Amino acid sequence: MTMVGTRYLVRPGRAGDADDLAALQAATQLQPVTGGEPDPAIEAWVRDLMDGHPSVTPDDFLVVEDTATGRPAASLVGLRQDWYLGGARLPVGQVELVATAPGHRGNRLTEMLFAALHDRYRAGGVTLQMIEGIPYFYRRLGYDYALADDGAPSVPAASLPADGDDGSGAGLTVRAATVDDADALAAIDRRLTGDQVLSCPRDAGVWRYEIAGRRAADIARNAVAVLVDGAEVVGYLVHSVQLYGAGELVLFAAACDRPADWTRAAPAMLAHLGVAGRQHTVAGQSFNLLRQRLNPQHPLVRLGPPGVPKRQRGWYLRTTDPVELLAHLTPVLRARWAGAGLRWPASSMTIDTYGRAARLEFTDGELTAVTAGVRSPNPAVDPGTHAAIPPGALLQLALGYRTLPEVLAAWPDCVPRDRRTEQFLTAAFPPVEARLWPRA
Numbered sequence: 333m334t335m336v337g338t339r340y341l342v343r344p345g346r347a348g349d350a351d352d353l354a355a356l357q358a359a360t361q362l363q364p365v366t367g368g369e370p371d372p373a374i375e376a377w378v379r380d381l382m383d384g385h386p387s388v389t390p391d392d393f394l395v396v397e398d399t400a401t402g403r404p405a406a407s408l409v410g411l412r413q414d415w416y417l418g419g420a421r422l423p424v425g426q427v428e429l430v431a432t433a434p435g436h437r438g439n440r441l442t443e444m445l446f447a448a449l450h451d452r453y454r455a456g457g458v459t460l461q462m463i464e465g466i467p468y469f470y471r472r473l474g475y476d477y478a479l480a481d482d483g484a485p486s487v488p489a490a491s492l493p494a495d496g497d498d499g500s501g502a503g504l505t506v507r508a509a510t511v512d513d514a515d516a517l518a519a520i521d522r523r524l525t526g527d528q529v530l531s532c533p534r535d536a537g538v539w540r541y542e543i544a545g546r547r548a549a550d551i552a553r554n555a556v557a558v559l560v561d562g563a564e565v566v567g568y569l570v571h572s573v574q575l576y577g578a579g580e581l582v583l584f585a586a587a588c589d590r591p592a593d594w595t596r597a598a599p600a601m602l603a604h605l606g607v608a609g610r611q612h613t614v615a616g617q618s619f620n621l622l623r624q625r626l627n628p629q630h631p632l633v634r635l636g637p638p639g640v641p642k643r644q645r646g647w648y649l650r651t652t653d654p655v656e657l658l659a660h661l662t663p664v665l666r667a668r669w670a671g672a673g674l675r676w677p678a679s680s681m682t683i684d685t686y687g688r689a690a691r692l693e694f695t696d697g698e699l700t701a702v703t704a705g706v707r708s709p710n711p712a713v714d715p716g717t718h719a720a721i722p723p724g725a726l727l728q729l730a731l732g733y734r735t736l737p738e739v740l741a742a743w744p745d746c747v748p749r750d751r752r753t754e755q756f757l758t759a760a761f762p763p764v765e766a767r768l769w770p771r772a
């Protein structure tokens with residue numbers, strides 16, 4: 333618990349806060365959409381997060397309490413999860429439901445909440461923080477856009493197979509998921525963790541929750557469908573349970589266990605999405621577009637019909653410690669250098685992030701460990717520093733959002749010492765596809 337002046341204190345959430353936080357969040361989120369009315373879908377989500385969620389407890393909320401009334405004045409929630417890249421685990425805290433009650437605005441309560449959250453995550457080894465939110469606002473709290481979100485074209489409903497056309501999935505079909513599919517879904521996610529994409533796997537308990545655990549009104553509730561080959565579950569789709577905006581069904585995730593299946597899976601999946609979208613057609617709102625909230629490189633997008641181009645958006649990211657971030661990626665960096673036939677000619681490489689320095693240790697040219705090094709007061713010109721990289725640029729490189737040439741073009745303060753270091757860093761950080769459907 334942290335006192336801030338005499339008026340406010342910041343504390344972890346408690347089960348007894350459920351009513352207050354549900355009311356606070358329902359009355360502050362999505363107000364332009366609700367026309368100023370409390371949003372029951374947000375209220376249901378808060379109640380689901382406070383009770384019975386497979387990975388969130390009331391303690392994951394942080395609350396600013398007004399000491400005069402003992403009631404919450406502001407709150408947020410952090411959803412702990414692990415992302416994977418090439419087999420390496422990255423601990424992530426996804427921040428959601430940031431709100432201040434109107435009567436308490438102007439007191440920088442969000443800054444207080446984030447300071448407490450960052451302290452908590454630094455102590456708990458949650459290396460990355462992620463948030464999707466108000467443009468620019470979170471930059472003020474140390475976040476940078478460092479991950480691509482969205483960007484796949486939206487497909488007109490008329491371009492999807494008509495009802496009765498199974499899309500010629502040639503033996504592969506799609507049906508609604510049941511909780512009995514949870515183990516198979518978790519196995520598909522587990523296998524994806526070894527790929528060179530950023531993924532956010534769910535275990536069987538979380539899949540059961542996604543399929544049948546949420547309140548009907550929860551804004552985070554989605555429909556899960558499985559791709560089947562005979563009796564075997566070989567892929568999945570996750571899409572919205574309602575149409576948004578001007579009749580848009582939103583597709584959040586699509587996965588196929590065996591990459592070779594994609595050419596057969598894509599038509600079957602698109603046929604299913606057409607049926608799902610048309611089912612939601614009700615008076616006053618008809619199914620117009622399949623909004624694919626996927627990366628443009630996603631196999632389903634590449635194999636699907638052309639659509640309306642969409643500008644890629646970004647997720648805000650922050651790291652509690654760039655050295656810890658590189659340490660998590662040790663096996664990935666080692667494999668990339670080995671794959672490029674590169675062996676570092678010295679026993680260490682120092683990457684300074686203008687505040688923290690990482691010492692990369694090598695044995696016979698191979699990376700063996702990343703530890704904290706001695707930082708230089710002026711890393712950009714220090715002969716003992718191999719590269720000076722601002723933390724925001726390192727984040728973009730580490731997550732495969734930007735390559736070294738792109739970073740060098742945009743960040744004059746990103747300074748590799750020599751050509752060899754530049755060659756190593758280029759090979760270390762190729763572009764990575766973010767195939768993420770973050771937790772909620």
Ligand SMILES: CC(C)(COP(=O)(O)OP(=O)(O)OC[C@H]1O[C@@H](n2cnc3c(N)ncnc32)[C@H](O)[C@@H]1OP(=O)(O)O)[C@@H](O)C(=O)NCCC(=O)NCCS
Binds near residue numbers: 441
């Ligand atoms: C966004 C929100 C949480 C900020 O509340 P707060 O931390 O109490 O912020 P304050 O009122 O103390 O304002 C702090 C600064 O942020 C700016 N700010 C506040 N709300 C903002 C918004 N929606 N967009 C951009 N800037 C905003 C303020 O102008 C102020 O800037 P200044 O330092 O230049 O004066 C609050 O406005 C809110 O609850 N909004 C509705 C819910 C919402 O949109 N949540 C975010 C979802 S990602």
